[in-house]
Amino acid sequence: MERIRFRDGNVYLYKRENSRRWQARIKLKNGKWKRISTKQANLKDASEIACNLHDEYRVLQKHNVVLESRRFVDAARISIKEMEQELQAGYGKKSYLDYIQAINRYFIPYFGNTLIANIDFTAIKKFDLWRNEQVKRRLKHSTLNNHNSALKRVFNVAVDRGWINAYQVPELRNKGERSQRRPNFSWDEIKKLCRFMREWAKEGRTEKSNMMRELLQDYVLILIQTGMRHGTETASLKWKHIEEFSHNGTAFLRFWVNGKTGKRELIAKHNVRRYLKRIKKRFGKVSGEENVFRLSNGESTKCLDGTFNILMKESGLMFDRHGNRRTLYSLRHTYATFQILKGIDLHRLARNMGTSIGMLEAHYSHLTPTMAAKDLAGR
Template identity: 45%
Template sequence: MRQLRDDTHLILDGEVRVYRRERSKRWQAAFVIDGHTIRISTGKRDLAEAKEYARDTFLEYKFRHKNDLPVVTKKFSDVAKLAIADMRKQLDASLGRKVFADYIVCVERYLIPFFGAQYVTTIDYEKVQQFYEWRRAKMGREPKASTLNTHNSAMNRVFEEAVARGFIAHKNVPLLVNRGEKSERRPDFTREEYATLIRKLPSWIDAGKAGKPTDMRHLMRDYVLIMANTGMRHGTEALNLRWKHVTLFEEKDLQYLEMSVSGKTGRRDIICRSGTINYLKRIHERSDDIRHVPFEDLLKQPVDLPVFRLPDGTVSKNIHQTFRKFLTDTGLITCPRTGQNRTLYSLRHTYATFALLNDGMDIHALAVQMGTSIGMIERHYSHLTPRLKKDMLTGKRYELSRDEFEDQHAISE
């Protein structure tokens, strides 16, 4: 039998041990519930008060176990850190979803600051409603539905971690709702506006200061044209693109340009519009370290260098600023249909609009090319449906010759 110290006392037939640590005047207590050893501080200096506190706490834990409530619980911040560590581990191993990075930002920026000190078992409907009000004040606006989806998913990740570790019962996870405003129509370019953009780029570049400012304008032009002719995402997908990810192949005597892009939704292969190869060649010709290699030979080698780079090899994250200045200087900054300012993301929406309206691309193929869901395409481009069905709605049926089709649908420079 275990020898007890003089300052250790047993209560409730030995199920609870009340003791005092060395150099401490307050009594501690320990007991076992469902195989878990629970250690608590009674906060009491008086032994009788400590025994009473330990007894009440033990009975509370017994009640929780009997009623299928978690015996061990944790503060939200502790569980959130475990969830973040798990998501980062999966991202580092290329196993996790790319959206995990957004979840981590949300947890660190919004969820931990508000819920951090609370136990996960105490977060209920009222607490969630208080969080909604706090978040609205912090953001200074009503979040969009897409933002709320990300926040709800991030919070669910934390609660999934809590359930998996036995810190909370699944039935006690609070229900999260999304009452955010629906996303507005995205600003894009009409064919006429896009033609104006292309026409004004050369003279705008020539008006730039010699050196890096002009180099940035040249890079921005090719970046813009590649975005508009591939549908890839500005930012991560573009910045992750390396020369080794670009492939030329032939099929039935036709040459195709393929890119393997990686970003928000993982890696996917996309087929570029025919003019895209010309923009890549211009970047290649301006690159001091690789222009001596013939272009097609370059694409056959595993060259692990970024595609979007300045002549000295520098990768710039300021292309969006150069694009904004160009749009402002040329009067194209504001979309007259939405009233919103255009950004580099507008080129992705332009690609989708042209693909649906001019190329007759079906929604499924477009979703695969753009790395998104069919539902997203339907939600954001449903306003195009009447124009997509214009021939059927007006009863017109006609066919275009190959030359006429190419003249009407080309969007290259």
């Protein structure tokens, strides 16, 4: 292969077999080589193009301009792979699942083959409008935080590989709808609910309906007194994850749960023993590998949300006094509210619930005046 040097060996011109046109290899300032086709058959014209590009690249590199970008999808796939590997290794954040979903559902379909170096603030604004059209509603502040975190991981991949410079990463803003106050139950409403469920659990129209109501009754009472997350933590709970232990002469009930924030130890209220015994009684004997929350025929169910909605409607407790609709997650919020009003240390409560002190302060700060009512109203 014929090779001709220029610019002290930083530019090479050569021809491929059966080709009349000159190709060029240009050495960049970082030591890497960039290949181009001059599209010229004349050596003088080809050398002029290659040498001019060499000089132009040197000037651009001097000003930290990236010479070769990649498509957004290339960086996105690497980012997804890294998060999946960390999750499989056991030290990835649970929020990575949300990041991966956001990248696959929104960012790749929109940006896809766009060079990541070309994604600036204006492009992000256009993406925001497109995303709003897709979801047909204003996204929550917390959802946009997840989306921004996911996008930052993709940009970090591009920066680390030299596909963009750090200053090219656009500013990511969050103008999402602030979350409303989380609906919970008052103590009087809990007493009303417990009284109502005693007969309601037996009044289903079918045998399957009665089994659903029977399970939901204990499910509701356990969630109120443990603060477990509905679905993410209850679905994988097995009998082997529940144990008794003693400390300073007192017996305690401990749950080992695995959910949004990973594995953790949870101390349940003493009354939970009563509801667990009632569940066990339906089966006669249970093994450690069996799920705790099953119908009395042994089947698992994913329909408790629907049965809970029926319970709320028929009990007249569907909405709180602020007009917020209650869901099964309201039981977790009720647990947190009662504990905070009792004066439980936020650090201990956060660890037991698998959340952060900041999250508790953000969503339950309205309880502060109630907690200080005696001092505020005193002389």
